Amino acid sequence: MYFIKKMIFATAIATVLYNCSKKEQTFVDPLEINRDTLVDPSQDFFHYANGGWFKKNPIPASEESNGIFRMIQDTINNQIRNICERSAKEESVKGSNKQKIGDFYASGMDSIAIDKAGILPIKSELTKINSINDIPSLLKTIGYLHTIGCDPGFSFYVAQDDKNSSKNALKLLQGGLGLGERDYYFNNDEETKKIRSEYAKHIQLMLKFLGEKPDNIETQTSSILKLETELAKFSRKIEALRNPIKNYNKMSVAQLNATTPNIEWNEMLNNLSIIKVDSVIVGQPEFYKAFNTTVKSFSLNDWKNYLKWNLINSYASYLSKDINEQNFKFYSTVLNGIKVQKPRWKRIVQQTDSSLGELIGQVYVEEYLPKGTKEKLLEIGNNIRSVYAEHIKKLDWMSNVTKQKALYKLSKIVMKVGYPDKWKDMSSVVIDKNSYCKNVMNINKWEYNYYISKLGKPVDRQEWMMYPQTYNAYYNPSNNEICVPACNIIVPGFEGRMPDDAVLYGIIGGSTFGHEITHGFDDQGSQYDENGNLNNWWTAEDLEKFKAKTVLIVNQFNKYKIENKNINGDATQGENIADLGGVVMGFEAFKKTNQYKTNQSIGGLTPDKRYFLAYGYAWMVNHQKEALMRRIMVDVHSPAQYRVNGALSNIPDFYKAFNILPGSPMYQPADLRVMIW
Template sequence: MKIMSKMAVYSLVAISVVSCAKKQQEFVDPLLTNRDTTIIPSEDFFHYANGGWFKKHPIPSSEKSNGIFRMIQDTINNQIKNICIKSAEAEAPKGSLKQKIGDFYASGMDSIAIDKAGISPLKNEIAKIDAVNDFAGLLQAIGHLHTIEASPAFGFYVGQDDKISSKNALFLTQGGLGLGQRDYYFENDENTKKIREAYPKHMAKMFELTGMPQQKALSSATLIMKMETELASHSRKLEALRDPIQNYHKMSLAALNALTPSIDWKVMFSNLNIKQADSVIVGQPEFFKALDGTLKKYSIEDWKTYLKWDLYNTYASYLDKKIEEQNFYFFSTVMNGIKEQKPRWKRIVEETDSALGELIGQVYVKEYLPEGTKEKLLEIGNTIRDVYAVRIKKLDWMSEATKVMALNKLSKIVMKVGYPDKWKDMSSVTIDKTSYCKNVMAVHIWEYQYMIAKYGKPVDRTEWGMYPQTYNAYYNPSNNEICVPACNIIVPGFEGRMPDDAILYGIIGGSTFGHEITHGFDDQGSQYDDKGNLNNWWTKEDYAKFKAKTALIVKQFNQYKIGDKNINGEATQGENIADLGGVVMGYEAFKKTKQFKTKEIIGGLTPEKRYFLAYGYAWMVQATKESLLQQVMSDVHSPAQFRINGPLANIPEFYKAFSIKPGSPMYQPDSLRVSIW
């Protein structure tokens, strides 16, 4: 990040009380300095709350965005860098936590060895593809590539059965697209066409860099584009993937074989290292029916070319400089508008954390986590849950019978905060300094084996899906749980001081706990019961009222635009519902604090203004035009601007605090304001 010299001002500290003996630094209130007071709040609250910071901190050329997430991630990266360097310098025993962290990091930093190796770390995998000479061999190769976390032809995973949440099941989903989302192959706006035209050129260049003659590389790229476009034509749109019932089709192997007669799924699951498969949940049956024909339509040689591309595309970031730079050019520059790569140490730190975050997390908790983190997070989370219960009881659109079910589900939400009580066992992973790519592959193989080992076993509801050093959070409907990692306790700009309650409840309460709890009651989560099963707990009348309310938020967000492209209100509705519920619940919890009750003025701001500015701070993110357009195409989250302006446009208390009047851009008439929870 190019503002590292200002880290003293924007450093992140945990919410902990500093000893009075320490010299207090002069406090600069970020809620005041972040603002752009040349903008009227009723015109654009996002830029009013954050525009001052944006002017001082343009997006670095090595990033697709800048803001609160980048500040926090830079601090976490520096902490992880210290862990990596100390581990690399230590005389750690082979197989130990520090040896694995240190050697993984060292192998990634050894660019000379990586360049010398070229694509040789993949030679065994390439040889397996080259050896394919019949259809059975093709299916074996497809299955094998999934075991090293490539993703040819379709998607596959082991996870909780949506209707029997205590059991792990096999899942098959649409997939096999190098561009990820099907709309990239068909939409005709200027940006999408630019990406679609650049993609075959990128593939051809990558093939050349692996040693393929130029003409063969060009024809191979054309072929793969044709094959992927055909797969995309049978894939569902992003919004159609949101309905858990419509994407749940449990089948016996016999039924699946009848759907795809060219594929013997008993053999395929054996190729995927799954033994004794009895049934499978197919997300999109029409995709697999079409895939069966596509597999036969193209020659074995065509599919071998496709599989090689899938392999190269999966591991390009870990190969020699020319391949890595070409991969960066397409996926980062063309698709996200990032002009240059991050410093190598930062890239390798982030990859080490991604691969060995379970190990790094153990060190992070001991060395960087302030005492009392779990307790503080639980305190805020339980306060949000309490006000949520009060809100549900007062709903005027929900019957008493459904309220009882909703309150029961709310009370059963499990809060995983801080860090896990037990860590995953990565002792079987072998890491050394000889090959960065092979280290990445070793971790991928471990992750795959860890996943498939769950099949046939009861669900472990204590398992975490994030690391304590991951600045994010999630709601898992199948477990009816939220997970808020430890680093969510830190707030940018507060050096050695407790943030006031407006900030605590605007950021940690509203945009984190309130947001994640609301996911249990959004368009998807509302279909799961208190035990995490897809099970309708609503009365018919209440669910119709709920759907009418969610339709309003879809309509609201459909009207927002990035350039000439509208936000997909249907695809983003779950996150939009969660944002609205989060900011409402955070405000309700804030109303119970002394700061709110005494109308305490801080920095010249009323409690109400501080709360909504704090919520704006939670999504203080500016991004490149390219990355925003990619987000609209492929992400279920709305761009940050609308995660602030959208929810706040529905809240009467916000209107009062900032004098939002009819006719202003932030104003919505009563008939269009969305109020769900």
């Protein structure tokens, strides 16, 4: 919901990282050694740039992917592990950040206590479900389960009103599906049918862990699948969720009640601990009409079975070994091709960071972040913004009226980099060493209350939706802002030295700042104005020209295929537009550097070649086949291979650098090349 995108960080201050007292080792340039020179760059640039590394580094059995993301994430995990283990060993003041980090980590590492507890940590929730005896008690229990991090029946969250970004609103969305994406319930290819079959077996085993009677489990599973399939039937496809106008249906609570007579929404909101709300934004009204029908068309026993499944599915990772391993077998092995679980410490480190990242971030910034990181990132970001403005001024397809509005929006983009100036207050969260699952539940409750407490309050535009140690970035259209956390500022292979500008601008400039800024002008972001409101600022003629260009990129990516599945050009168009805009702006900013102007070659690679190889390095990721197939169905990002090949095949400077000729797979005829920004 925050337009989150993968990003890479690079070295900010070389002198901070380089120990001059040690003899400098011979530098091995990753752009040179990562290549597979047996691959012709005009045939497949992605594997030319990265194939050498892939050959030497197969995907570990415990991972769904391997590549630059994994290398950097491993570094982050080791740093967070150090924070967690030191905190667990120290005698810290109760309620302090270190006490919470240490006790949470210790509770997760105590596998003996977790196995001994079995399903005891969720016993009281199961009792609530078993006590349902009418529709009001059903809706009350659904509401309660949402407050502890489950998502039965539907989804919702609190965020800025798309048409009034100064106010927070309650947004009701489709949800409640154990398989996540609706097409898993209906596609009839052999692979998807196999997943549905394995899903049914998985549910049966999880119900068995809950102590359900063996004779009833098959019938219970059938009812769960029927209920989820009914909800899926009225869920929109992933590409249909990209239209912010069609997914904005504001109505009063009274109007919502009129469309869903089986649900009294004032009471339902009370069940969700939400008070004093007079209007809601319904993303998919047809879904809520279907949810209203299922409340009565499915029996209370059907709903109890579904809620028990939703509960254990939400908490399986924090329960005993048998439950955890079965959950891993389906969601990691069947869906993503991961053969074995990561070591326990890695799993608990990642969960500690996920749950208490706000607290870990404060330690991380103090202990691992070099001084000057914010300044260096802002320098590159502002350089990208400058060339973006130059590009907009020169566009031959946009009128001056729209150009001025685009330039104004660009000038108003807020850049949040490094780490926040103010941290969230988690002092009310209670954490101890007694129960890992209960600790997670307590944090889920805190997070839930934190977000619903925003209703009726002014929007905090300084708030961050990521931690400084989070390997990611985002553009938020409602704030017209980009956020680039500073989790790790080292490009693998450049430890102890400043990467050359080709690398800096290929990675930080192109795939990060340029990418995120372009999200403000992609098929979704372009519908929001400089203040973050859903408001058309285009002339009718310019808007039609823009849409014609987005059709070209949709058509381009629809032609790409992985294994037996085509990429969904509609669903991925926003990311594809951002990738293209990012690599173009990164290159234009790089042209202003001394390295480019003096045509300085490094390792036998010209500046042009280094830049495009660096962009390929930014997306050096290899996925398990199963994970790749799943991503094509559920991810709005194209597979890494086409984030590189697809974007670069539109750029004349790339053709010149690598001698891309007509007839080669990387060659796009001039009339089909996409150039938007």
